[in-house]
Amino acid sequence: MSVPAELRYTQEHEWVAIDSGTATIGITDYATQALGDVVYVSLPEVGAAVTAGEPCGEVESTKSVSDLYAPVDGEVVEVNEELNDDPGLINAEPYGLGWMFRVRVTDGQTGTGLLSPTEYDALTKSAG
Amino acid sequence: MTSTVRDTPLRAVHERLGATMTEFAGWCMPLRYGSETAEHNAVRTSAALFDLSHMGEIAVTGPGAGAALDYAVCGWPSQLSVGRARYTMLCAPDGGILDDLIVYRQAADRFLVVANAANTPVVLAELTKRCSPLEAVITDESEVTGLVSIQGPNGCGILSAVTDLPLASMPYYAGGYGTVAGREAWVARTGYTGEDGFEIFCAPADCEPIWDALTASAASGPDGRGLPAAGLAARDTLRLEAGMPLYGNELGPDVTPYEAGLGRVVRLDKPGDFVGRQALAVRAAEGPRRTLIGLLGRSRRVPRHGYPVLSGVGLSGLGLSAAGDRVGVVTSGAPSPTLGTPIAMAYVEVDAGGPFGIDIRGKTEPAEVTGLPFYDRRK
Numbered sequence: 261m262s263v264p265a266e267l268r269y270t271q272e273h274e275w276v277a278i279d280s281g282t283a284t285i286g287i288t289d290y291a292t293q294a295l296g297d298v299v300y301v302s303l304p305e306v307g308a309a310v311t312a313g314e315p316c317g318e319v320e321s322t323k324s325v326s327d328l329y330a331p332v333d334g335e336v337v338e339v340n341e342e343l344n345d346d347p348g349l350i351n352a353e354p355y356g357l358g359w360m361f362r363v364r365v366t367d368g369q370t371g372t373g374l375l376s377p378t379e380y381d382a383l384t385k386s387a388g
Numbered sequence: 389m390t391s392t393v394r395d396t397p398l399r400a401v402h403e404r405l406g407a408t409m410t411e412f413a414g415w416c417m418p419l420r421y422g423s424e425t426a427e428h429n430a431v432r433t434s435a436a437l438f439d440l441s442h443m444g445e446i447a448v449t450g451p452g453a454g455a456a457l458d459y460a461v462c463g464w465p466s467q468l469s470v471g472r473a474r475y476t477m478l479c480a481p482d483g484g485i486l487d488d489l490i491v492y493r494q495a496a497d498r499f500l501v502v503a504n505a506a507n508t509p510v511v512l513a514e515l516t517k518r519c520s521p522l523e524a525v526i527t528d529e530s531e532v533t534g535l536v537s538i539q540g541p542n543g544c545g546i547l548s549a550v551t552d553l554p555l556a557s558m559p560y561y562a563g564g565y566g567t568v569a570g571r572e573a574w575v576a577r578t579g580y581t582g583e584d585g586f587e588i589f590c591a592p593a594d595c596e597p598i599w600d601a602l603t604a605s606a607a608s609g610p611d612g613r614g615l616p617a618a619g620l621a622a623r624d625t626l627r628l629e630a631g632m633p634l635y636g637n638e639l640g641p642d643v644t645p646y647e648a649g650l651g652r653v654v655r656l657d658k659p660g661d662f663v664g665r666q667a668l669a670v671r672a673a674e675g676p677r678r679t680l681i682g683l684l685g686r687s688r689r690v691p692r693h694g695y696p697v698l699s700g701v702g703l704s705g706l707g708l709s710a711a712g713d714r715v716g717v718v719t720s721g722a723p724s725p726t727l728g729t730p731i732a733m734a735y736v737e738v739d740a741g742g743p744f745g746i747d748i749r750g751k752t753e754p755a756e757v758t759g760l761p762f763y764d765r766r767k
Contacts, residue, residue, distance in 0.1 A: 299723040
């Protein structure tokens with residue numbers, strides 16, 4: 261199971277890449293393996309304000325549906341439209357083509373509360 | 389009761405294949421090996437292998453076996469020819485369903501009853517209580533029986549290469565004793581996928597050699613597409629597309645066969661009494677209050693077990709505009725790999741009319757009634 265060292269993580273099994281005040285967000289390899297094949301993802305709209313820890317979308321797989329949480333406060337600036345036609349990208353490349361949405365992080369937020377790769381790896385192992 | 393989770397004889401094979409395992413009815417079972425959608429599609433287009441060793445196998449034997457089963461279940465097993473199988477149900481005296489079963493007549497005085505894993509203790513207890521006074525011996529063979537199933541249009545060819553049974557001439561819902569990979573087995577043309585397929589009942593120790601022989605047969609066969617393993621996730625979407633009920637979802641002690649659309653399995657025309665006859669005769673005469681329907685989701689959000697079904701939902705050009713009345717509940721729902729749209733089975737009041745919607749976590753999504761099954765291989 262892959263936990264890239266350059267990313268930050270959440271308790272809800274999302275990954276976050278913050279670059280110049282913009283956060284790119286997806287779900288982790290661990291999450292995709294737990295969910296199985298993703299068949300549909302509902303993403304927030306561009307321009308929507310999102311709040312860290314609040315649901316902002318949902319991920320449907322064969323067996324279940326899960327809420328998607330915003331990992332940071334900010335405004336949605338882009339969503340991955342490719343996922344509309346090919347949600348399987350999330351399983352195939354969770355950290356690459358399967359990215360979900362981008363948020364312009366509210367000024368002053370530094371992503372406190374996000375997990376390091378080591379902390380996230382420990383979280384998934386303690387979950388069995 | 390013990391909380392120990394049991395392993396099937398194929399546990400090591402599943403680990404070797406990297407399966408995601410899950411606890412199901414007290415068994416550690418493969419949920420999926422890779423993509424459950426790919427496993428599902430393999431069954432529809434070629435073939436796949438299932439480990440079903442968790443299922444319960446109960447033998448009913450002796451000169452009175454047929455008559456005893458006629459009293460115990462709502463079908464008419466004594467009418468079965470040797471080598472034939474039938475889908476039937478074990479009902480409570482009030483007509484509620486205790487389990488759905490496949491009954492195989494393996495010999496004149498021997499029937500094999502296959503029960504759902506979770507219900508095997510109940511089926512064993514009820515059959516023992518109902519049949520034992522009638523010159524029949526009830527034996528739980530679950531511990532000494534493994535079950536490997538090959539499902540899909542290429543299954544017949546793949547299995548034929550490693551068995552001495554003439555499968556091409558074996559009708560659907562028939563079975564016979566033979567060898568598979570040199571091991572003794574009862575092979576039946578049955579399944580739970582809506583596809584042609586075979587179930588191989590064998591000794592637990594023979595499961596792995598039979599599994600490996602089928603995999604090797606597929607690899608060397610003319611198709612060359614191999615034989616992937618398929619888990620419980622694919623089994624569930626396959627049976628749902630085929631409109632087959634699942635105990636605990638569509639079937640339960642508070643459901644009669646008539647409500648489930650399975651009144652045909654209740655043989656009120658058979659002679660003699662059987663458990664549930666009086667209650668079922670009343671239910672047959674008055675007609676069901678609710679009925680099982682198929683629904684096609686018209687959005688991409690997926691109906692799931694327990695979601696409310698609404699009717700009289702107002703439609704506007706932009707979709708649903710008004711909440712309707714609750715008229716039923718989804719029993720099973722999934723994204724259908726074959727249809728490419730969400731599908732669901734639901735119980736609704738018999739007089740409920742459309743347009744229907746499904747309350748998917750607080751938002752009503754449109755759904756269209758469709759005949760069951762969702763998928764029929766003969767069409």
